[in-house]
Amino acid sequence: MAALTALWQKYKSIIAYLFWGGVTTIVNLASYQWLSTGLHWHFEVATVIAWFLSVLVAYFTNKVWVFNSPYTTWRAFGVELVQFFFYRGLTLLLDMAIVYIGISWLGFSSSLGQFLVKLTDNIIVVIVNYVFSKWLIFKSNAKIMHK
Template sequence: MNDKINNLIKKFLNKETISYLIFGVLTTIINIVVFWFAERELAFIMSEDAASLVGNVIAWVISVAFAFVTNKLFVFESKSMAFKVVMAELTGFVIARLLSLAFDEGFMFVAIVLLGMNSLLAKIISNVFVVIINYVLSKFFIFKNK
């Protein structure tokens, strides 16, 4: 029984998953701070709901740029800087992040507009799911060839 537990711990608590969690938390912090700032500033020129959804997209763009660099270099250690490799990784990364953005926007719409949830709380909850989705897509589809 102890061997099974130790193997499970080794499988999930390794350099890759720990660094993904660290950079995932940093990406999430960037995403939430940019969202908060953008939503606050956009609320002066549009409705609160629209400001939340547009601010979410702005936060996504900035956090995806940060996440790509940190995932490529530090998490999945894809060191190739060959144009073809970087473009393939970037394309896959952006497509995967667009899928998680669709989830994020859908979650935010339901939580804020339909359920009346606090936008910052909705953003934090949504980000938990987004981090998991992004890890799976990055590990198995984007940076699979180190």
Template sequence: MQKKEFVNYVIFGVLTTLVNIVCYALLTKVFQIDYKWATTIAWIVSVLFAFVTNKLYVFQSKQKSTASILKEFISFMFFRGLSYVLDIASMIVLVEWLGWNDLIAKVIANGIVIIVNYFASKYIIFQTNHSKEV
């Protein structure tokens, strides 16, 4: 892993996590939305933010054709969908089963998700060895 890539991943990972947690907190604390719905909405907002920042700044994907970008986006959404399942399952276990504070549980769930997402993005979605357009 290149140092610049790692630094960018950490920076944009933190920003994505902040987008997720701030969105979640606003939805649950200000708008009084159930934590499951809030987790889902926060996930959608943060995934869209993450796709753009990962593509452009972290992995610097050079894919520009519509087909290539669509392939990256679908792959990104698939793996983020898997991480959503991990996120919501973690929240249910930590909040409902173990009785933890929902914001603490959200931070822990996001830590797990960040690790899983990095490996999916690095080795499957935005492979840096793409040298040709699709």
């Protein structure tokens, strides 16, 4: 039992990130599918709106349940929020590039094809977002919170 507790302590942020990343991915995929195939919106517009909705979910879940970043000062909160959206904006560009290449260049334009492109895209983006969150956003804000 002690070994399981030690493993949990060592990997709990990764496990929480994967769980909430899964929730964020579901929000992203579901909203994208609904907008692109349900409402027949252009895939680029659907991607941006799906991104925005999933970033809102990701910010609060990452802050509270993954990285346990406390609400200390308005300044620290503002810096953290701006950094989070900035780095997620960078991964939005990656997201847009992957979707564009998959649908426009590689021809995955059917509903299933678009879904598979978005699924692959989300896996890549989740990994990059973890790196940004773990080492650049929530960690660096510990310094700001104590000023």
